[in-house]
Amino acid sequence: MNDSVKxxxxxxxxHRVDGATVKSMLAISLREVREIPYRFxxxxxxxxxxxxxxxxxTFTRVQVRERVYQKEPEAADVLICxxxxxxxxxxxxxxxxxxxxxxxxDINAGIQSGQCACDWRNPQGNCCLGNVxxxxxxxxxxxxxxxxx
Numbered sequence: 001m002n003d004s005v006k007x008x009x010x011x012x013x014x015h016r017v018d019g020a021t022v023k024s025m026l027a028i029s030l031r032e033v034r035e036i037p038y039r040f041x042x043x044x045x046x047x048x049x050x051x052x053x054x055x056x057x058t059f060t061r062v063q064v065r066e067r068v069y070q071k072e073p074e075a076a077d078v079l080i081c082x083x084x085x086x087x088x089x090x091x092x093x094x095x096x097x098x099x100x101x102x103x104x105x106d107i108n109a110g111i112q113s114g115q116c117a118c119d120w121r122n123p124q125g126n127c128c129l130g131n132v133x134x135x136x137x138x139x140x141x142x143x144x145x146x147x148x149x
Contacts, residue, residue: 005039008055010046014039017125022050024120027065032057040124042070049123068123069131080135081128082121084110088135095139104132 006013017040023030037053049068050059061071069088072078076089086103094101107129110116118127 005053007041007043007046007048007051009048009058010041010043012041012043012046014041014051017050018119021119021125025064025066025123026059028063044071044073064123066123070124080131081107083116083118091132091135092139095136101136107132
């Protein structure tokens with residue numbers, strides 16, 4: 001397996017996603033999906049969401065069912081957690097109120113209860129918790145910088 005396959009449009013290295021993820025996320029006829037490896041392109045400046053390892057096939061933002069957080073990281077209302085429907089704005093509001101983001105606890109509880117389905121609901125095909133934690137870390141860093149000015 002070649003782990004350095006790059007998006008044919010932007011050249012960003014993408015990570016493999018399960019074919020079930022691609023099928024569940026597409027809003028087009030699944031007749032277009034082949035039984036070949038696909039990758040997720042996280043480059044926000046690129047319209048491609050999924051591309052085939054051989055570079056012959058791409059699926060773009062307009063062809064997926066959900067808005068993609070990695071493609072719109074500055075949007076307040078895009079989902080950052082697809083299973084439990086949390087947005088960056090939800091996290092921002094909680095952080096502003098208490099500095100403890102209970103959304104992380106909510107996601108962890110959902111995972112422990114077997115209610116998570118990131119491999120089908122999250123366009124990147126894996127758990128969103130890393131994205132959520134990274135976003136919270138960004139808020140903490142931004143707050144520290146604001147207080148040190």
